[in-house]
Amino acid sequence: MPLLNLEEAAKRFPNASFTTAVGNPALRAKLTEKAKQFGLVEHSLIHPTVIRSRHVRFGAGVVVCAGSTLTTDIEVGKGVQININCSVSHDCVLGDYATLAPGVHLCGNVHVGRGAYIGAGVVVKNGTPDRPLVIGPGTVVGAGACVTKSWEAGLTVVGVPAAILRQRSCNAT
Numbered sequence: 534m535p536l537l538n539l540e541e542a543a544k545r546f547p548n549a550s551f552t553t554a555v556g557n558p559a560l561r562a563k564l565t566e567k568a569k570q571f572g573l574v575e576h577s578l579i580h581p582t583v584i585r586s587r588h589v590r591f592g593a594g595v596v597v598c599a600g601s602t603l604t605t606d607i608e609v610g611k612g613v614q615i616n617i618n619c620s621v622s623h624d625c626v627l628g629d630y631a632t633l634a635p636g637v638h639l640c641g642n643v644h645v646g647r648g649a650y651i652g653a654g655v656v657v658k659n660g661t662p663d664r665p666l667v668i669g670p671g672t673v674v675g676a677g678a679c680v681t682k683s684w685e686a687g688l689t690v691v692g693v694p695a696a697i698l699r700q701r702s703c704n705a706t
């Protein structure tokens with residue numbers, strides 16, 4: 534398999550499809566937009582072992598890895614990455630370019646903001662239909678945390694129960 538830059542790839546394989554295999558949400562969004570500018574087309578990868586109901590809506594260019602389960606009435610935005618062995622329960626919404634690292638469990642009625650990063654092994658407690666539990670855009674949840682309440686945008690939170698480590702989120706991976 535040749536190693537090509539985007540310009541060469543677009544020339545050699547016009548209209549080829551691509552997937553951006555990068556965990557960092559901001560970088561993934563940037564690289565995806567760049568690849569689209571060269572005329573390449575986003576492609577989703579959903580592993581055959583993924584269990585999901587027919588009431589799950591996927592945006593373009595999502596990656597859902599082996600062993601993950603998505604139940605019902607779930608919205609998965611474009612460019613979302615769901616790593617191995619995650620569970621996403623009813624009425625969850627994943628904003629564009631959000632990342633779930635391996636082994637994340639989202640209980641029902643959880644809204645993950647655009648570009649948020651949820652670290653390995655995180656558990657997010659359920660919200661309610663009237664009051665979803667919201668993780669703000671760009672917020673990073675450190676590996677192993679248990680999120681028990683909503684958090685605003687641009688934070689880094691860690692621990693059990695999760696508490697603020699930093700006001701502005703940092704590089705999560």
Ligand SMILES: CC(C)(COP(=O)(O)OP(=O)(O)OC[C@H]1O[C@@H](n2cnc3c(N)ncnc32)[C@H](O)[C@@H]1OP(=O)(O)O)[C@@H](O)C(=O)NCCC(=O)NCCS
Pocket residue numbers: 556616634635651652653673674675676677678689690691692698703704705706
């Ligand atoms: C939360 C996180 C983003 C912080 O990264 P960072 O800014 O580089 O933080 P540092 O390593 O400098 O640690 C700062 C402090 O937070 C603590 N800390 C870091 N990550 C933590 C975590 N997940 N839970 C609890 N405390 C944590 C450190 O022990 C340190 O505490 P100290 O100041 O008392 O020594 C990162 O540790 C993390 O958990 N990233 C997710 C990793 C992951 O899930 N990867 C999956 C790859 S597929």
